Amino acid sequence: MGNTDSLPVISQAKSAVQAIAGDTEGARQTQLNFVKGCPVISQGVALGALIAGDTEYAKETQIYFVKNASNVIDSVPVVGHIKGAIHYACNDREGGDNAMKAASRTVGVAAGGIGGFVVGGPIGAVAGGIGGGAVMDGIISGADSAIHGEKRLYGHINSLDRAIDGKITAGEAFDWALTPVFDGLTGYGYGRAYRNLTANRAEYNQLKKTIRQAIEEGKLELKDGQTAGDLARQIQQAARELKKAVTDAGPQKVTKTTGTMIIDVEGNVHTGYSFRLRQALNIDAFEGGPSTTEQILNEQYPGRVPKIRGAAAGQPQCAEHHALHQFHRANGNHAVPKMTITIQYDGTNFQAIPRCDNCMKIGKSIPMGNVVTDALDGTNIPVENIINKACLDALMAECIDLCDCDNPHEHDE
Structure with missing residues (x-):
């Protein structure tokens, strides 16, 4: 289940691509996934099923929704790593691996976005996010394959391999094409969060410096x-x-x-x-x-x-x-x-x-x-909460990056 299935408009565009490619069953499945995975719509569908007496479908819908939300949480740095550790502690190795890979991939996208923003501004952040995601896909694929002694590809690398072998479906190709778009937007989100953090921190430090200077000059008393x-x-x-x-x-x-x-x-x-x-x-x-x-x-x-x-x-x-x-x-x-x-x-x-x-x-x-x-005449006062603003920007980046589109564990239907 690609998380793009749960996104309004994007899900419908994906179904259209699948239908044009002749995969009518895939197009139908994408829309079934949409009504089960999209927030609010999913709960409305489950409630309707309960009212109609179909408790089994209501349960199925919400289980799907929770799994979908779990995959999103996997991709959040630190949170996903902690979640992965909990999976390991509960002897769920597959769940732990998925969470660790997704969270680590986002770290790479974020690092690329921040580095790109420093070097090239917003455009650099987008490029850095795309590059960071591709690099992490390569690292994860190489490490996983080496550890297990068999080909275990991830992300871009997995999609490319399936495309070369002619096994990629229209839906998977759609998700693959969107991956760099999401990576770029996520990289920009983290780059912007870094910019706001550093800019507000600089203003805050300047305010404290001005206060100390006024104290030293005898103009201000604490x-x-x-x-x-x-x-x-x-x-x-x-x-x-x-x-x-x-x-x-x-x-x-x-x-x-x-x-x-x-x-x-x-x-x-x-x-x-x-x-x-x-x-x-x-x-x-x-x-x-x-x-x-x-x-x-x-x-x-x-x-x-x-x-x-x-x-x-x-x-x-x-x-x-x-x-x-x-x-x-x-x-x-x-x-x-x-x-x-x-x-x-x-x-x-x-x-x-x-x-x-x-x-x-x-x-x-x-x-x-x-x-x-x-x-303190004329001293600029930063009004944003430095940490909260940066966290909000990072959270927005995560909302943009709802789909680890070509993560192989997301194709279970």
């Missing part, structure tokens, strides 16, 4: 045993909060906006946004009344309150005032924040920025805690 890495992650969290808010604003596509995150002594987070983003999100930041910063300043300077940017037009514009309002509502007007972080989004990048002159002036009267981003 407190309570905090490390540069701890602070970098907190700044990233603030940037991610702003990114989420910008995304939630939807089609209005707010750019050149800021977000402020204030952390209290208990570690609780209080977030605020600048005026345009609040409008886009329909946030009534101050509930029709004065902000807490206005209230505090009125108490401190009766009749001669320092001007707050935007307050005369209805509400303070800056994100800091929104965040302070949230903080004071939770902790009281006389509480002192532990830390303040302000991030700006310019439509492309997220950057640490210092407070504006007006907020600097207000900050002399209303404590804002350790305003760490005052010392």
Whole structure:
């Protein structure tokens, strides 16, 4: 059972090729495999069979689906190797061999894709993935044949041998032709994962370097045993909060906006946004009344309150005032924040920025805690989770590489 049988559109194209080649039984079998192996459709077919009272076919359908999923898991590096070891531990040598071969083959495709991406970018990654798969097929075929003392070919090598002998079917030829396509896409997926990992890691390291430099120059102070890495992650969290808010604003596509995150002594987070983003999100930041910063300043300077940017037009514009309002509502007007972080989004990048002159002036009267981003002006903040992003890209590559198309153990029907 080639896993291409379970892929929508591709399965139907394969059946068409088989029918044109005169293999009508193969075309029929491919579509039977499709309804049993394609996620959701398989479960729907099984449910329909149960309702109709055909429990045997329902069971057969789901056994096929599970075997198909097992073959996909085999091809995932590390996971497939662990699965292979479990097969061996259970005295299932064939299952262990299949998992080890499939997982190792994907390692070769991934290595080729990463190496190709480094040398030649996306095109190099595709070529590297194709080459890596072919090389691993040769290595696995040679090793397996040597160990067993007989011809045991794998992947491309097996398909080529069957083609030379005139034994290859139309369905197998279709799968063989698709193998380099899947290998190329998988190589690209791993190459992209590597690129994102290295790019985000470089930005993250630069952020930590800038923090350390600011500390050495006396512009920034870490407190309570905090490390540069701890602070970098907190700044990233603030940037991610702003990114989420910008995304939630939807089609209005707010750019050149800021977000402020204030952390209290208990570690609780209080977030605020600048005026345009609040409008886009329909946030009534101050509930029709004065902000807490206005209230505090009125108490401190009766009749001669320092001007707050935007307050005369209805509400303070800056994100800091929104965040302070949230903080004071939770902790009281006389509480002192532990830390303040302000991030700006310019439509492309997220950057640490210092407070504006007006907020600097207000900050002399209303404590804002350790305003760490005052010392990090213009520093880019990576908002992607480095490991999660790379793992997601790698997982996408695995989804693309659903078929180890010409793996001989997949032709059992």
